[in-house]
Structure formats: structure tokens, C-alpha cells
């Protein structure tokens with residue numbers, strides 16, 4: 001088990017214990033290990049200490065992840081902090097089956113890191129409907145709207161933060177649940193590398209078949225009109241992607257105006273009926 005980044009510059013002198021560098025200790029301990037696990041983003045790929053200095057083209061200490069030093073397969077549990085349940089489940093898998101769980105190309109166990117945070121986020125319905133917080137503390141932010149425009153990296157970060165809470169403090173105890181954009185801490189090249197408020201790259205644009213309601217009335221079947229809308233949009237990914245792009249481009253004021261207009265129209269329709 002390795003925690004923390006490994007400084008490599010100047011023969012590793014930036015981390016020494018009892019006269020031994022972290023590189024030497026790592027190589028000695030890993031030589032006969034049955035499995036090597038890097039826990040946290042720092043041990044996984046360098047994390048915060050590997051952030052490139054604006055004064056040079058590398059981090060001040062040349063910090064790197066465990067796999068880069070050892071040159072052999074390492075299971076990584078990235079996150080800042082990493083979710084303890086992912087670590088525990090991976091260790092129990094090893095103890096039970098005598099082998100590590102299936103890993104992705106970055107060494108992350110697939111059971112925890114195969115889906116984008118964005119795919120299962122509790123604010124996803126707002127994203128699909130084009131409802132975004134534009135500033136911290138604005139009306140959208142206070143109503144729990146999507147944090148994409150504040151720089152949320154959920155659309156380019158693989159992790160199960162949106163489905164598995166951290167620790168025992170209850171649900172919603174993760175950044176997006178608390179109102180802060182995901183910073184992509186579990187994703188090499190995103191966390192601590194991209195500016196926090198830079199908008200995320202959309203890795204997987206799966207346009208919605210229809211825009212969901214945030215609070216669905218129970219016990220009611222879909223109306224003929226909404227079913228027809230679903231049928232019309234299904235399969236027309238290009239059209240829906242245009243809609244998605246349009247939503248991402250709307251200014252907050254335009255969003256508010258559009259919602260007010262739609263609400264007025266629906267009241268008029270009801271009156272006419």
C-alpha cells in the first residue's frame with residue numbers, strides 16, 4: 001500500500017526518512033509484494049504535488065505516481081480523498097479471489113471507475129434541461145441547478161462519487177452534493193491540472209430522449225403528446241445534440257426569459273382548453 005506522491009527530482013531528496021529516499025523505500029517494499037496498491041491521487045498519478053509550476057515545465061519536486069516509478073502494474077484508487085469503500089472492496093476482492101479486480105488502463109478497478117460522474121449525478125436532470133448555476137449563490141445555485149458552467153468536471157471524470165457516499169456522514173457528502181463543482185480529482189490530466197472553473201470537455205454526449213421533470217407526479221402514465229415527443233426524438237441524436245449545445249450556450253437571463261415564456265404559454269393553453 002502506497003500513499004503519497006514520489007518525488008523524483010534530484011535523486012528523490014525531497015522525501016527522505018532515516019536516510020532512505022521514498023524511491024528507494026518503494027522499490028524495496030514492492031519487490032516481493034503480492035500486489036501493489038496506490039491509494040489517493042498522489043500515489044496514483046502524482047496528484048497535487050505533480051502540478052506543473054508556472055516557472056518551469058515540471059512540478060518543483062518532480063512528483064510522480066507509483067506505477068511510473070516501478071514500471072509494473074499497480075492498482076490505483078485515485079481521489080482526493082479516495083473513497084474508503086472502493087479501497088475496502090478492492091482489498092476484500094483480493095483476499096477472497098486471490099487476484100485484483102478488473103482494472104482500467106489507469107489501474108483503477110472498473111467496478112468503481114467505469115462510469116462518468118456526470119452519468120449518475122443527482123443534478124443531471126438540470127443539465128439535460130439546460131438549467132445551470134451561473135454564479136455561486138445565484139438563484140440557480142440555491143435551487144440545486146447543474147454546476148457545469150461553474151467548471152464541474154463530472155463530464156470528463158470517471159468515478160462513482162455520484163452513487164457512493166464518502167464515509168458515514170450520510171448521502172450528499174460529496175462536492176457536487178454540497179454545491180461545489182467536481183474538480184476531477186480522480187482523473188489524471190484533469191484534477192490539479194486544469195483550472196477549477198474551466199468548463200469540462202464532454203466525453204460522452206448522450207442526449208436525453210426528453211427533458212425530464214425534476215419532480216415527477218406519481219401514478220400517471222405519460223401523455224400521448226409526451227410519448228410522441230419521445231418517439232420523435234429517439235434515434236435523432238444529432239438533433240438532440242444540437243439541443244444540448246443550444247442549452248449549454250444559453251445565458252442565464254435567456255434561460256429565465258425562456259422559462260417564463262413557456263410557463264405563460266402553458267397557462268394560456270390550459271385556459272384555451
Ligand code: SF4
Nearest residue numbers: 121124146147152154
Ligand atoms: S456537469 Fe456536474 S453538476 Fe452538472 S450534471 Fe454533470 S456532474 Fe452533475
